Amino acid sequence: MLAENMVALGKRRSTIREIFEYGNSRAAEVGRENVFDFSIGNPNVPAPESVRQAILDIxxxxxxxxxGYTSAQGDAAVRGELAASINRRFGSDYTGDCLYLTAGAAAALSVTFKALTCPGDEFIVFAPFFPEYQCFIESGAGAKCVVVPPSVADFQINFEELDKCLNEKTKALVINSPCNPSGVVYSEQTICRLAQVLNEKSKEYGHPIYLISDEPYREIVYDxxxxxxxxxYYMDTIVCYSYSKSLSLPGERIGYVLVPPQAADSADLYAAICGAGRVLGYVCAPSMFQRVAARCAAETADIRIYRENRDLLFEGLTKMGYSCVKPEGAFYLFPQSLEADDRAFCERAKQYDLLLVPGTDFGAxxxxxxxxxxxxxxxxxxLPLFAKLAADYAEIQ
Known part of the structure; x- marks a missing residue:
């Protein structure tokens, strides 16, 4: 006998990966240049030159x-340098002992969910959300994933729906800003209101409700x-970060969990994250890129290219009649599909070799x-193919 849930997960790739693989097979038929694959968030901007130089020097x-191996939670000197970089940027006073280095944001989230979960716990996510959250929470940590429906007008937090989801079993909430897939940045007003709600509910329930801030797109913002x-803004925050996007290093798998000392039970929380990393086999993030990250933490890849792409795509699609909240960050557009069934819309888009991901997978x-x-x-x-796709629907209507 095998773990049936793991067999099922292994046989069923994420929709994003399925579309990406379809694009590869389609490219073999018609040529890579004739397939317009907008499915996967794989940075196409080169890493900064300083990254190459750091690799050579190291x-x-x-x-x-x-x-060689480093300490399980990451090299002490590296963690100290990264903490100093965070402090310079945000005016904080963290030490290296607040950081646990991970193999990217996925590992950071996985160890955090595992560290926090007790029997019966629930984690709240806000639609639209990265689909793997549900996998990490339910199949990885054994907790319940509760989805707050989106506010489609602006993709800020839907506080009325959040109030319906909060209860005594809520262990933590997960936010992602800038957001994958909407590109929306949560405003200061939104964060302040969320902090107020969580402070009130933590007091009401008699236990801390943690806020997990998933921030791989933190540096990719516009305008x-x-x-x-x-x-x-909120003391009981845990930050999960990755250099995959900021430094264009997605395949090198390097990131961290930040446990601020003011968070509730911070010493035990950090110990639990170390323990979860041990259980999940995430000890000692890639040693070369620990050191690369420390040397290049203050830099980013050239995000001007992403801004140009955003403007070109957003302006082009909205002129054609597509409806979309303008993204302030990340590198995704999240327009409304031209029919209610977003999966059917994406299948029709394939007729023009436009590969898009249905919003249903993101809870929207x-x-x-x-x-x-x-x-x-x-x-x-x-863009002309998107125009033809829109014309198809104009004819139907």
Missing amino acids: AAGDPVAAH GAEVPFVPH PGHVRISYCVHTETIRRA
């Missing part, structure tokens, strides 16, 4: 230090948008995710 030094640093039916971390010329060539 590799040329002590090979044991470059490639002067500011991302509130959540620990400054009637929308589609378009990842614009692609070559700008790809968007230019795709």
